Amino acid sequence: MFHLGWFLGQGFGIQPWRGTFDGNAAHDWMKPERYVDLTSSLERGGYDFVFIEDTAMVEDTYGGSAAFTLAHGEMAPKNDPLPLVPLMTQRSKHIGVINTMSTIQYPPYLAARLMTTLDHLTDGRAGVNVVTSVTHRVAQNFGYDEHLPHDERYAMAEEWMDVVSGLWESWEPGAVVADTQTPMYADASKVHPIDHKGKYFSSRGPLNTIPGPQRRPVVAQAGNSIPGRELAAAHADTMLAMGRDVAQMKAFREDMHERLIAHGRKPTDCKVLFLVTPVLGETDAHAAERERERVRRTHDQESIEMVLWGMSYISGGTVDFSKFDLDALMPDIVGNGEQSSMQQYVKGNEDKTLREVVTGVRQIGDLGLIGSPDTVASKMGDIMDEVGGDGFLFYDPLNLNRRTIAEYTDGLSPALRKRGLIRDGFDDVTFRENLLAF
Ligand SMILES: Cc1cc2nc3c(=O)[nH]c(=O)nc-3n(C[C@H](O)[C@H](O)[C@H](O)COP(=O)(O)O)c2cc1C
Structure with a gap:
């Protein structure tokens, strides 16, 4: 079996809004309903998670102005994804939601606290995609004159992850006693400052909230450069990888396994999901x-x-x-x-x-996954046999609407299930436990 995820590449932003089946997207993209539908449909289809991109800027590189961006609604407008998460999960029980957080936008304490809060609100279904932000325009919205060089951003992200992880562990297991008689809500001997003073961040701790159902929300990472892979190998439970062809996918996953081992982790601790845009049809x-x-x-x-x-x-x-x-x-x-x-x-x-x-040339290709649900399901099985696992992350930015989602969740997923390739239900456990179950 392998895992499925859905990449919401436009984040909590304007989704396709001009097509015949796009509904009223131009006017209701900022309301929760279409994301609630998406999440419950994906759960029905056996997806482990939906992954929400985020970028906080109005892009103006192309043509030296924001005209193209704003005319097309590309990357802007976009809302903050975090408040959407607990709304999105209202009509589902198991599927995880990964929201993106940039290490230059959220100081570690704020990030750790928000993610723990979301973990409580979603009953253990929260995940964070740790990104370093891509452009100067984002950096300029958060106090920088321009963005840090690529590799330094990752050094900063490493420290950010260490601080956030420390805060998530600042309450020992058993710290919450909730004894009404004593009274002892929490045992102070089990709640510790972290006293972090580093190159980029300082934070005293402890976190001022109790650990969520997962203690540590699921961590995802998307950059595929060497420092990106290192960040994932050290901290992530899942990684987005670019799937170019089977040989490259296999090599990428093996490379990640070596890095995980070098970080003292098991190769199975981080699921490598390959981004792909299939083309489904009624027939081949x-x-x-x-x-x-x-x-x-x-x-x-x-x-x-x-x-x-x-x-x-x-x-x-x-x-x-x-x-x-x-x-x-x-x-x-x-x-x-x-x-x-x-x-x-x-x-x-x-x-x-x-x-x-x-x-x-396509940034994200189809890996030959073009055909009826049966054909695509069978090809997916063949690819995973050769690559060795762990699954696919679907991304269909130009066609994202309710009709397209039904093709995936009510066409492709049953065809995959028939072959025993994807889960046919969820255990009543947390997001991470589902992700690491196979
Ligand atoms: C599929 C994919 C999704 C990404 N999602 C985001 C995102 O939501 N927000 C963001 O600021 N950066 C995002 N990034 C950027 C990466 O996190 C990373 O900062 C960037 O790709 C540079 O890393 P690299 O040189 O390792 O590829 C994404 C990158 C990829 C490839």
Whole structure:
């Protein structure tokens, strides 16, 4: 068996809002209902979690202004995901919700306290995706002139994780006595300051709330660069990985296993889920038609601009891709943002034109998962057999609406269950226990 997760890549932001089946998204994206529906549908489909992206800025790298961003609702507007979490879980019982927190936005004490609060409010279903933020624009909203260099951000994130972890452990097991007679609500000898004074953070502790059902909420990590992998190996229970092809996926997972062992952890302690955008259809022919339509659209001016906009963002806001000649060679750019994402476009494409890359290379591909639910389920099984586990994280940003979700949860999930590939229910345990169950 393997795990499934859903990546809500637009965060608590405006979801697709112009399509035939997008409902009233332009006006109700900021209300909880569509996320409540999403969460309960995914639970029905046997997903372990929904993963909410977050970025706090209005992007203006592409074309040197926010015009494209705001016209299309790309990454802005966006609400803070944390208050959404306990609303989202109202109509489900087991599925976990991972919200993103940036180490430059939330001081460790605030983060530890908020996550513990969410763990209580969701009965042990809370998770945090620890990110370092990608662009100067985010950093500038939080007191920096510009963002720290890539590797230093990860050094800061390491310290952030240490402080947050220390605060989560600042109440020993058994510290809460809740004896009404003595009275002793909590035993002071089991509640400790952490007295952290480091390079980036200081926090005295202890946390001023009691441990949640998981004590330590689930920790996720998304960066695939070497420092990103190290952060995950040290702290994460699950990791988002870019799945390019089976060989790369297998190598990536093996690399993570070695790093986990080097950090004194078991390879099974961190589930590596591969991001993928499948193409589902009623039949294989229908899916192939949808795929042809997708490819055809990549040549539309709007699609081209959308990809250039995205590349400008993942460069960390350092490169405006509107400035390049589309028919000149792909520029060799690393950037100061999502370096592993940028590599998806650059590496191996040095002899292609920018237009060929923009229309032909996908940051997140389909891994050949194109077909009817039965066909895709069977291919997923084959891929996982070769890779060795742990599962997939679906991401369907252009089609996210209730109809699409039903295709996954009521079409694909039953086909996967029929083959015994995914869970057919949940034990009555916490999110982490479900995640680590297989
Ligand atoms: C799939 C994926 C999801 C991410 N989600 C977020 C996010 O929600 N918020 C954010 O600020 N950064 C996000 N990031 C950025 C990473 O956390 C990380 O800071 C960035 O990718 C740089 O890391 P890398 O060079 O290791 O790839 C995401 C990256 C990837 C690849």
